[in-house]
């Protein structure tokens with residue numbers, strides 16, 4: 576990863592503000608230890624058992640259940656978590672969300688930096 580020392584790249588026009596932003600992003604990235612992908616949704620469910628109140632109208636559904644949803648090789652994978660498991664892994668879910676946000680921010684900043692350096696922003 577390039578740093579403010581420019582890592583041997585030929586970019587010389589990076590302004591101080593962009594450099595500060597890059598250093599701030601790098602510092603925040605360095606605080607992330609684990610990152611668990613996916614999202615948590617609270618769901619009410621039907622059990623499907625014959626005669627259960629969840630199948631009657633008006634239905635009394637079971638739950639709420641905590642469902643962890645993520646994508647694995649393009650497929651949605653879900654797993655039910657206990658409240659205790661969610662409490663334990665919530666920081667890692669938060670880390671993954673922050674990681675995605677920081678990645679997006681760094682990519683946007685770098686794109687802008689390259690655009691400025693090449694003068695692409697002036698025209699087109």
Ligand SMILES: [Zn+2]
Nearest residue numbers: 622623627629
């Ligand atoms: Zn039921």
